[in-house]
Each structure stands twice: as structure tokens, then as C-alpha cells.
Amino acid sequence: DTGVSQDPRHKITKRGQNVTFRCDPISEHNRLYWYRQTLGQGPEFLTYFQNEAQLEKSRLLSDRFSAERPKGSFSTLEIQRTEQGDSAMYLCASSLVAGDASYNEQFFGPGTRLTVL
Amino acid sequence: QQPVQSPQAVILREGEDAVINCSSSKALYSVHWYRQKHGEAPVFLMILLKGGEQKGHEKISASFNEKKQQSSLYLTASQLSYSGTYFCGTAERYQKVTFGTGTKLQVIP
Numbered sequence: 549d550t551g552v553s554q555d556p557r558h559k560i561t562k563r564g565q566n567v568t569f570r571c572d573p574i575s576e577h578n579r580l581y582w583y584r585q586t587l588g589q590g591p592e593f594l595t596y597f598q599n600e601a602q603l604e605k606s607r608l609l610s611d612r613f614s615a616e617r618p619k620g621s622f623s624t625l626e627i628q629r630t631e632q633g634d635s636a637m638y639l640c641a642s643s644l645v646a647g648d649a650s651y652n653e654q655f656f657g658p659g660t661r662l663t664v665l
Numbered sequence: 666q667q668p669v670q671s672p673q674a675v676i677l678r679e680g681e682d683a684v685i686n687c688s689s690s691k692a693l694y695s696v697h698w699y700r701q702k703h704g705e706a707p708v709f710l711m712i713l714l715k716g717g718e719q720k721g722h723e724k725i726s727a728s729f730n731e732k733k734q735q736s737s738l739y740l741t742a743s744q745l746s747y748s749g750t751y752f753c754g755t756a757e758r759y760q761k762v763t764f765g766t767g768t769k770l771q772v773i774p
Contacts, residue, residue: 552706581761590667590752590764591707604761639706650756651695651714656706 550574552657554640560663561630568626569660573642579649580623582615583639585659591639597623598645630664637661666690668755668765676771677743685738685768687753696729696736697754697762700747707752710738715758743772 553572561567573580578599583591594613595605599620612630617623627634638661641654668689677683687696694715699707713729713736725747727738736755740747750769754762 583764588767590754590767593761593763596761648759650758650760650762651712653697653709653712654762655709656699658706 552640552642552655554638554657554660556660557658558661558663560665562665563632564629566626566628567630567662568624569638569640569662570622570624571640571642571657572622573640574644574655575621577642577644577655578620579643579645579652580617581641581643581654582623582625583641585637585639586635591641591656594625594638627662630662632664635662635664667763668753670751670753670765670768672768673766674769674771676773677747679745679772679774680742683740683743683770685740685751685753685770686735687737687755687765688733688735689755691734691755691757693729693731693734693736693755694758694760695756695762696727697756698727698736698738699752699754699764700749701752701767702749710751740770743770745772745774748772 555570581596582594597617612628615625637659639659640657643652696713698710701707750767754764756762
């Protein structure tokens with residue numbers, strides 16, 4: 549399977565615990581996005597990488613959230629001291645961008661569903 | 666700023682047509698359309714660019730009115746497989762895509 553993969557698919561944690569999610573993009577894709585999606589809403593932008601560089605973070609993203617893409621391949625999203633409001637689907641997407649990304653198709657992964665008790 | 670989609674939900678019988686609208690308060694360079702089935706990842710349908718139109722599927726097409734900053738997705742002769750939530754995403758040039766709240770479409774026999 550050469551699509552975007554995410555691990556784990558489901559995560560249940562207690563409030564205050566730290567969690568880490570992994571995303572493996574399509575191998576030749578240089579751009580990687582993280583989104584959060586709650587029930588009945590569209591994907592909400594969190595952050596994105598161009599190769600290993602993190603180019604933008606949402607102002608809505610608190611200091612408890614951090615993301616890395618150390619070698620420009622897979623990426624991790626960590627949430628520290630989780631809160632019940634963090635419960636959501638976390639989606640990863642990748643694309644191959646050569647210049648203007650505003651007209652590039654994004655390929656989404658299946659998501660990681662986080663439940664904070 | 667998030668684009669606004671209408672309607673929020675629609676129920677169709679097989680074979681009927683539907684139109685989903687997406688509007689933005691910003692001057693747009695591109696509009697992206699995705700479909701998401703329950704429990705699955707969003708799947709790309711098509712992208713429309715300012716000054717042009719790109720058709721991605723046979724019975725699903727879209728238009729882009731740059732002056733009105735609006736796009737419409739047209740689904741003709743709907744099939745059961747069309748059921749899902751449709752999202753538009755809008756972008757200014759060189760900027761990231763911002764997704765709307767979605768339109769839930771249900772096609773019934």
C-alpha cells in the first residue's frame with residue numbers, strides 16, 4: 549500500500565497523559581499536513597512541513613502540541629497533558645509541491661481517533 | 666477564514682441531482698473538493714483554479730465564480746455511492762487550503 553498511513557488508528561487515554569501519533573506520507577511527497585477534525589466539522593489546520601522544515605502552525609495550536617518531521621519523511625504529533633477537549637480525529641495529509649501549493653491535491657491518511665477520558 | 670457551505674445536509678433519491686455551494690469572503694485562487702465517507706479519510710475529487718476549471722469525475726463537476734468568490738459542486742444522476750460528506754477547501758495563491766464545515770449528502774434507493 550503506497551498511501552498515507554497513520555498509527556495508531558485509535559487511542560484512548562486519561563486526562564493529563566501524553567500521546568504521540570505517527571504519520572507516514574507517500575514516499576516522494578515533500579509536504580505534510582496535520583489536521584484535527586471533530587464531529588460534523590471539516591478538517592482544521594494544525595501545522596505543515598515542507599520536507600523537514602515546519603513552516604506554519606495554527607494560532608489555535610497550544611504549547612501542549614508539538615510536531616516533528618526529523619528526516620523529511622515520517623512525522624510525529626505529540627500532545628502533552630491531554631485534555632478532554634483534545635478528543636478528535638487527527639488527520640495527516642501529504643502532497644507533492646513544486647512551487648505554489650494552493651493547487652496541489654492532498655492525500656489524506658485514515659486518521660487517529662483520540663479519546664481523552 | 667473558513668469557507669461557508671450550503672446546504673448543510675441533503676437527502677436525495679437515486680438518480681436525482683444535487684448542487685453544493687461553497688463561498689468565501691476572500692479573493693480565491695483555488696477551490697478544492699473532497700468527499701469523506703463515514704469513518705474514512707477525505708478523498709480528493711477535483712481542484713478548480715482561478716481563470717480555469719478542472720473536471721475530475723464523469724458525473725461530478727464544479728464551477729468557480731471568481732468574482733463572487735463562490736464554487737458549486739454538481740452531482741448528476743446520483744448513485745448510492747455518492748453518499749458522504751463533501752468538503753470544499755479554498756486557498757489564496759501560495760497559501761494553504763482552508764476547509765469548510767461540510768455538506769452531508771445521503772442518497773437513498
